Amino acid sequence: MTEIRATPACRLPRAVPAPATLPPSGLSGLNPGWSRLIDVAESGTSGDVTHGWHLLDNGPELDALGVIPVGTILCVHGNPTWSYLWRSLLAAASEAAASGAPAWRVIAVDQLNMGFSERTTDFRPLARRVQDLDDLTDALDLAGPVIALGHDWGGVVSLGWAVEHPELLAGVMLLNTAVHQPAGDKIPAPLRLALGRGILGPATVATPAFLATTLALAHPPLSSEIKRGFRAPYLTSARRSGIGGFVADIPVALAHESRPELDRIAESVRTLAVPTLLLWGPRDPIFSDRYLDDLVDRMPHARVHRFEGAGHLLAEDVDYAAAALLWLGDAVVKSPLDASESESESESESASVAPSEAAWDAAGTHPLWHYLDELQDSDETALVDMQPTPRTVSWRLLSLRVRQLAAGLVHIGVKPGDRVSLLVPPSADLTAVLYACVRIGAIVVVADAGLGLAGLTRAVRGARPDFVIGAAPGLLAARALGWPGRKISVAGFVPPMARLLGVEHTLAELISLGQARLSAGDALPAQPAPTDAAAVLFTSGSTGPAKGVVYTHGQLSAVSRALFLQYGVGVGTGLVAGFAPFALLGPALGARSVTPDMDVTAPKTLTASAVAAAVDAIDATVVFLSPAALVNVVATAQALTPADHAALAGVQRFLSAGAPISESLLAQAAALMPQATAHTPYGMTEGLLMADITLEGIRAAAAGVAESNTVPAVANDGESVPAPPATATPAATPTANPAGGVCVGGSTATTRIRISALDASGASVGELTEEADVTGEIVVSAPHVKDRYDRLWLTERASRRGAVAGERWHRTGDVGHLDGAGRLWVEGRMPHVIVTANGVVTPVGPEQRIETLPDVFRAAFVGVGPLGTQQQVAVLETVPPARRVHRAPEKLAAAVRSMVGTPVAAVLVVPGLPTDIRHNSKIDRSRLSRWATGVLSGGRWTKP
Numbered sequence: 001m002t003e004i005r006a007t008p009a010c011r012l013p014r015a016v017p018a019p020a021t022l023p024p025s026g027l028s029g030l031n032p033g034w035s036r037l038i039d040v041a042e043s044g045t046s047g048d049v050t051h052g053w054h055l056l057d058n059g060p061e062l063d064a065l066g067v068i069p070v071g072t073i074l075c076v077h078g079n080p081t082w083s084y085l086w087r088s089l090l091a092a093a094s095e096a097a098a099s100g101a102p103a104w105r106v107i108a109v110d111q112l113n114m115g116f117s118e119r120t121t122d123f124r125p126l127a128r129r130v131q132d133l134d135d136l137t138d139a140l141d142l143a144g145p146v147i148a149l150g151h152d153w154g155g156v157v158s159l160g161w162a163v164e165h166p167e168l169l170a171g172v173m174l175l176n177t178a179v180h181q182p183a184g185d186k187i188p189a190p191l192r193l194a195l196g197r198g199i200l201g202p203a204t205v206a207t208p209a210f211l212a213t214t215l216a217l218a219h220p221p222l223s224s225e226i227k228r229g230f231r232a233p234y235l236t237s238a239r240r241s242g243i244g245g246f247v248a249d250i251p252v253a254l255a256h257e258s259r260p261e262l263d264r265i266a267e268s269v270r271t272l273a274v275p276t277l278l279l280w281g282p283r284d285p286i287f288s289d290r291y292l293d294d295l296v297d298r299m300p301h302a303r304v305h306r307f308e309g310a311g312h313l314l315a316e317d318v319d320y321a322a323a324a325l326l327w328l329g330d331a332v333v334k335s336p337l338d339a340s341e342s343e344s345e346s347e348s349e350s351a352s353v354a355p356s357e358a359a360w361d362a363a364g365t366h367p368l369w370h371y372l373d374e375l376q377d378s379d380e381t382a383l384v385d386m387q388p389t390p391r392t393v394s395w396r397l398l399s400l401r402v403r404q405l406a407a408g409l410v411h412i413g414v415k416p417g418d419r420v421s422l423l424v425p426p427s428a429d430l431t432a433v434l435y436a437c438v439r440i441g442a443i444v445v446v447a448d449a450g451l452g453l454a455g456l457t458r459a460v461r462g463a464r465p466d467f468v469i470g471a472a473p474g475l476l477a478a479r480a481l482g483w484p485g486r487k488i489s490v491a492g493f494v495p496p497m498a499r500l501l502g503v504e505h506t507l508a509e510l511i512s513l514g515q516a517r518l519s520a521g522d523a524l525p526a527q528p529a530p531t532d533a534a535a536v537l538f539t540s541g542s543t544g545p546a547k548g549v550v551y552t553h554g555q556l557s558a559v560s561r562a563l564f565l566q567y568g569v570g571v572g573t574g575l576v577a578g579f580a581p582f583a584l585l586g587p588a589l590g591a592r593s594v595t596p597d598m599d600v601t602a603p604k605t606l607t608a609s610a611v612a613a614a615v616d617a618i619d620a621t622v623v624f625l626s627p628a629a630l631v632n633v634v635a636t637a638q639a640l641t642p643a644d645h646a647a648l649a650g651v652q653r654f655l656s657a658g659a660p661i662s663e664s665l666l667a668q669a670a671a672l673m674p675q676a677t678a679h680t681p682y683g684m685t686e687g688l689l690m691a692d693i694t695l696e697g698i699r700a701a702a703a704g705v706a707e708s709n710t711v712p713a714v715a716n717d718g719e720s721v722p723a724p725p726a727t728a729t730p731a732a733t734p735t736a737n738p739a740g741g742v743c744v745g746g747s748t749a750t751t752r753i754r755i756s757a758l759d760a761s762g763a764s765v766g767e768l769t770e771e772a773d774v775t776g777e778i779v780v781s782a783p784h785v786k787d788r789y790d791r792l793w794l795t796e797r798a799s800r801r802g803a804v805a806g807e808r809w810h811r812t813g814d815v816g817h818l819d820g821a822g823r824l825w826v827e828g829r830m831p832h833v834i835v836t837a838n839g840v841v842t843p844v845g846p847e848q849r850i851e852t853l854p855d856v857f858r859a860a861f862v863g864v865g866p867l868g869t870q871q872q873v874a875v876l877e878t879v880p881p882a883r884r885v886h887r888a889p890e891k892l893a894a895a896v897r898s899m900v901g902t903p904v905a906a907v908l909v910v911p912g913l914p915t916d917i918r919h920n921s922k923i924d925r926s927r928l929s930r931w932a933t934g935v936l937s938g939g940r941w942t943k944p
Helices: 059-065 083-098 126-140 153-163 189-194 200-206 209-215 224-234 237-248 259-271 289-298 320-332 336-345 355-363 370-374 395-411 428-439 449-463 472-481 495-501 507-519 553-567 580-584 608-618 627-635 642-648 663-672 695-703 793-799 844-850 890-900 925-936
Strands: 035-041 050-057 071-076 104-109 146-150 169-175 276-280 303-306 381-385 391-394 419-423 443-446 467-470 486-489 503-506 533-538 548-552 574-577 592-595 622-625 653-656 677-679 682-684 687-692 712-714 720-722 742-747 752-758 764-769 776-781 810-818 824-829 834-836 839-841 856-864 871-878 906-909
Touching: 035 126, 050 083, 050 126, 059 083, 059 104, 071 083, 071 153, 083 104, 083 224, 083 320, 104 126, 126 153, 126 259, 146 153, 153 169, 153 259, 169 320, 189 200, 200 209, 200 237, 209 224, 209 237, 224 237, 259 289, 276 289, 276 320, 289 303, 303 793, 320 793, 370 395, 381 395, 381 428, 381 608, 391 395, 395 428, 395 507, 419 428, 419 449, 419 472, 428 443, 428 580, 443 449, 449 472, 449 533, 449 548, 467 472, 472 486, 472 495, 486 495, 486 507, 495 503, 503 507, 533 553, 548 553, 553 687, 574 580, 574 608, 580 592, 592 608, 608 622, 608 627, 608 642, 622 627, 627 663, 653 663, 663 677, 663 695, 677 695, 687 810, 695 742, 752 810, 764 776, 793 810, 824 844, 834 856, 834 871, 844 856, 844 871, 844 890, 856 890, 856 925, 871 890, 871 925, 890 906, 906 925
Parallel strands: 071 104, 071 146, 146 169, 169 276, 276 303, 381 592, 419 443, 419 467, 443 533, 467 486, 486 503, 574 592, 574 622, 622 653, 653 677, 871 906
Antiparallel strands: 035 050, 050 104, 381 391, 533 548, 682 687, 687 742, 712 720, 742 824, 752 764, 752 776, 776 810, 810 824, 834 839, 856 871
16 A cells, blocks of 8 residues: 555546535535525635635524523544534533533534535645644633544544644543554454455546445444435436545555644643543444554553444444533533532552552552462462362462562563453462462453353454463454454464464463563562552343443452451462352462362352362362352252261351352252351442341241341451351341342442432433332442442443442442341342332342242242333243243143233243343343243234
8 A cells, every 4th residue: 555645646646626505405414504604705815715614503592592602512523424423412512501511613524525524636635634623712712611523534533623722621531542552463354355445436536436335333233314314415427535544544655644743642642631521432344452452552541442342334323422521511510510520530649668568558458469478488378270180378388489480471571550361260370360460460351161152253343352371262253353462372372373373472481481580580560559450340231231341459458358357268268269269369368279170260060079079179168159150059959978068067157159049949958058157149241249147037027027137157367257148037027028139138248239220211220228118219329339430431321320429339230129137138139120100110029929839930020111101021930841832721820910910911932031141040031021022912922
């Protein structure tokens, strides 16, 4: 592409001049009253050169409403769109002003040679287009405050204007765009194709191919009416000259005429200190996440939201206008929540000791690697690897390996704040690598292999790691699917395979490099502070695309503190973790830890014998298993030997969490560990330990009595901690549970739980309350609640909605209530609430009642139809299992309706209900609702 000349017009058909015009009437979503034409003098000429511009402007609407705008949003389209792209923002801004919200004037321009603005005969490179926009705003006599908003190449033009007008600029908003193209990197494939020899003119001007290809990037596909709107200015080749000119202006080569201006803008953007919002569609074949990374690097203060599933035409894929106006409200009037966050981040630290040490002292916790330093001379067991054969690792060896790996990572260029994706199965290697990364301030990215290849790809690409450390399966996937990051292998490969996988180093090489640095007296970097980011942990994806959850060092330390306070897990404890995250916390607690011999991507592979072997390997006193694993452990209990039973008899506490678990399953598991108190904690990736209940507590809740939670226990270091209840005590009066649900017990030692009541539409709008029997969204607060969602500003904002200033709360997305004894009952997920004409229905209560029927193994209760008039539908797995999808027999359907007690439109039987991959137990009710809607409206009776 280096043959592109300074004036590429020679590669395009000759432009035909044409004046600016108004758009035709009847374009979908376009208010004719917004259109206006204006003549603008071109700067740099003798003054007699003017051009006609077409733009959309809701100013007259605001005038008619009698409102004064708080500012102006200046919208600049890219190629090959026009101001039509911004029609929803103009409409939303005017509607908001009419409702009494802050009024924003929206001016959306058609750049010259584009849309319905004038067609000139001149080629207009980037610097000229930036000056064109400046000429227009001068002609409009535009006053501040101004928000610059751009998409595609219009993003670069808008930023070029923004950096030249700091006196007017109040903020920046960008949709998928790029301001920098590294000299050695290829430009996106669609643009390379369009710039190919003999392709540029035919693809962009002579035919509408480039326009059609761009419109095909929408998700979901655009309607014919919307396509008609975008095509309206470009119906002939003469009208498409600007499309070709824009493509020709892409500065592929360093010698390109527009390269200096692009570089100037890219560097000047770093000086912008105004509020910034980046809205991104990751399914963009043109501007991928690498361009988002570059923008974040240049504007680290930016709010970022990636709309999973959206692409290049983000403005058509999602309701970006609502997000933009929401952000503008936050940016204009700073919320108390933002203020409290800023204050906490700027707290002064003591000057008497190192900053990070003072911060840890103030936090009342210690770093994750504390016990690795404290026990570095101990030959006691730190962890045991059960695969492929048991391997014992001492604290001395683990501490040494962590220091060596940390120094080796520093040697190859890993810096504080770099992201390191860990694609390593639970093992001693994973533990050592994780603690080495967090010790030097790198941010570990952990995505569960149970997400599947598609889910893992979304997660890893979204997290944009700088480095990937993996075993062979992870590195093969990374190579095949184009995951970003420099590659480091757990084990060695023969040179051809290493080159194929892009492996630069092995762990053995890092250990050797690190040992050399340590022997030479090189010190590790200063330890991170509690407020520094430590990890990005991905959710299970059971309720939508997996989300990256950012934890700081202080918050991860608070997780280990919560485990210590609630269960006494600490120095000397032996911890069997059938759920990888808890095994990784073992060294942070000073506990011996082991992961049983199992396939961590398939929890159902865990056997009772493997659990017993793991317990025996470290004399474990605490066992944590997921519900999915627990099912097979109980099913394989007959294979236990007398020695296995003897080992299991030493367990003192048994935990199972991550999904709902029945009392009968918990009881069967507890019978295998007769001396252990059985617990089922409640939590989520965003907060791993929020509530807790014992087996006896579950039975007490079912009987409607209160339980005691006041018996103290003594932790390993002698500190008195509250113990989970082991017995039930009758309450003065039974506690009612009219809504049903799963009782998950009371809040843990460091957690507060509140409820935000549902309104008639199923929205959680109520003030946070502890009042009994109020059904609403469950909201939690604890020192170990996540810091934020990664590049999901809207999701993060929603999760903190209604929080009290100075307090950190998280909206869980679960719906439930507190009972009279203060216990929490989970009734389902917020997206699964059914809104009927007679009120709101939560699904878990009806499901539990249906599941008491002898012919029902498992049930799901979903709504079909529009909110407010939804019909209730029961979907069943029967005993014995059905072989095909069908309507329930009349007798079974009648029994189901009798159990529910409210109108049920249909009772359907399926061979199996769809569940998530990680837990194999969380029913995908949203998917079932869509499926039931299809079959009940005449669709095929396929399996859900």
